[in-house]
Amino acid sequence: MKDPREMRRLAKCWSPPVGGRHSLWLAGDHLLHVTNNGYSERVRRFYLSDIESMSLGKTRGGTVVLVVSLVVFAVLVAVYVFSPVPVPVVVSVFAWPAMAVAGFAFSRSLILGPTSVCVLHTAVQEEELKALGRHRRALAALHELAPHIVAAQGGPLQPGELEAAGETAVLEPGRHRADMQDSAGRDTPREPLRSVRWHAAAFGFLMLLGASCIADAFVSNSWKNAADTGLIALIVGLTIVALSRHSRGLTVPWLKQALIALVVYLGGFLVFVMQFMAILPYFDPAAAAQETRYASPVFQVLVVASGFVAVLLGAVGLMLVQDQAAWVRKRDAEKRGEAPLSVAGTGPAGADDDDTAQ
Numbered sequence: 638m639k640d641p642r643e644m645r646r647l648a649k650c651w652s653p654p655v656g657g658r659h660s661l662w663l664a665g666d667h668l669l670h671v672t673n674n675g676y677s678e679r680v681r682r683f684y685l686s687d688i689e690s691m692s693l694g695k696t697r698g699g700t701v702v703l704v705v706s707l708v709v710f711a712v713l714v715a716v717y718v719f720s721p722v723p724v725p726v727v728v729s730v731f732a733w734p735a736m737a738v739a740g741f742a743f744s745r746s747l748i749l750g751p752t753s754v755c756v757l758h759t760a761v762q763e764e765e766l767k768a769l770g771r772h773r774r775a776l777a778a779l780h781e782l783a784p785h786i787v788a789a790q791g792g793p794l795q796p797g798e799l800e801a802a803g804e805t806a807v808l809e810p811g812r813h814r815a816d817m818q819d820s821a822g823r824d825t826p827r828e829p830l831r832s833v834r835w836h837a838a839a840f841g842f843l844m845l846l847g848a849s850c851i852a853d854a855f856v857s858n859s860w861k862n863a864a865d866t867g868l869i870a871l872i873v874g875l876t877i878v879a880l881s882r883h884s885r886g887l888t889v890p891w892l893k894q895a896l897i898a899l900v901v902y903l904g905g906f907l908v909f910v911m912q913f914m915a916i917l918p919y920f921d922p923a924a925a926a927q928e929t930r931y932a933s934p935v936f937q938v939l940v941v942a943s944g945f946v947a948v949l950l951g952a953v954g955l956m957l958v959q960d961q962a963a964w965v966r967k968r969d970a971e972k973r974g975e976a977p978l979s980v981a982g983t984g985p986a987g988a989d990d991d992d993t994a995q
Contacts (some may be wrong), residue, residue, distance in 0.1 A: 644669070647778040650770035653705060661768035661778065666789060668757075668782075670766055681764055683757060685789035690758045693779060695772050695935060698891035698917040701953050706743040708949075710736055755779075797862070818985035833961045836892065840954030842868060843899060843947050850944025853937060869903060876900055892961060895954045906943055 649660040657674035670832035672679040703978070713736045753772035757764045846868050849861070876899055 647782065649770045649772050650768050650774075651769060652770065659770070661766055661781065663785065670757075670764065670768060672767065683759065683764070684785050687759045687785050688757060688790075689760060689765075691755060691779060691782075692758070693753055693755045693769065693775050695774075696754050697753045697892070697956065699746050699750065701891060701956070702742055702746040704951065705949070708748070710739040710743060713739070720805040744758040784949075785950075833958050835875055835879040836896065837955060837958045839872055839879050839896070840951045840958065842872050842875065843902075843954070844951030846872065847944040847947025847949075850940050850947060853944070854936075869907070872899070873903060882938050887941060891958045892954075895950070895957055896964060898950060899954065902943075902947065906947075 642911050644662050644664050647661045647663050649658065651658050657672055659673075662671065666684060668683045668688075670681045670683070688883040716732065749771050752770055753770040753775050754776055755766045755769040758765055769778055815838065846865065849868065852861075876896060880893075880896055896983050949958045
């Protein structure tokens with residue numbers, strides 16, 4: 638057997654913007670999952686003999702980043718290429734950094750490949766291994782890790798137990814699998830589906846706010862503005878509750894980042910509305926001189942554009958919430974023994990492939 642003190646890194650992953658750095662290390666008889674956020678370091682140890690299963694599945698996070706970053710980059714480039722008038726300096730101050738960030742996000746996501754979520758199950762706990770956040774690297778790590786787990790739980794790997802088929806590496810269910818129940822022996826899930834209902838409500842009302850902003854191009858009055866203000870307050874409250882519930886269980890990647898993007902959008906939208914008179918002279922000096930705040934065509938165009946952004950962000954958030962619900966249902970079914978872990982199935986975030994090492 639290998640020396641338990643000998644450590645080797647299997648995988649690493651960085652979770653922007655506030656997730657920190659994650660790494661997975663293999664020793665002779667245990668795994669170490671290390672999370673470092675720059676201020677503190679969290680280390681979890683899992684003995685190979687205690688691991689009951691490891692579930693891996695693709696998520697849509699990488700695709701979402703690719704599409705959103707490409708759209709943002711293309712829109713900003715189109716503004717500079719097809720604009721009939723010179724772009725104001727105040728717009729360029731924000732546009733060029735946004736183009737750089739969007740281009741970097743697109744290139745990084747394209748190079749690293751699809752995202753994934755991997756959950757390690759023991760008899761008393763389950764842990765999301767965020768170091769295995771990229772599907773190609775996670776498959777390689779599980780394929781390498783499976784023989785060590787089998788050897789620690791009852792002998793050498795038997796022929797046919799570990800198979801490689803294309804991009805899939807699985808340890809077939811066998812004598813090394815135990816019943817997956819929580820520490821109290823219950824089959825009920827630790828994280829009920831209601832924990833993501835707050836997320837769904839926040840993103841749903843955000844789409845409604847976006848539709849209302851788009852409708853400003855056709856109708857606008859004091860009653861509608863008051864309703865929009867109340868809608869913003871409701872979204873803020875739902876987002877706060879969703880963020881507090883978010884840390885209580887496992888969630889698919891990018892769902893928390895989508896909530897953070899929602900907060901940033903609302904903050905930027907409110908600052909834009911309140912400070913529009915200060916920046917209006919850069920866009921429309923004539924309207925600024927006449928003090929026609931909300932009647933300015935420039936203001937209406939920007940509000941409608943922000944409405945499209947809200948609808949896009951809300952749609953992405955609802956898609957991630959749907960992925961989370963599908964993942965929780967599948968995990969709960971596995972715990973109750975209704976659906977064995979298999980290669981073909983719905984992985985976390987509605988994945989088409991489900992790769993399992995047990």
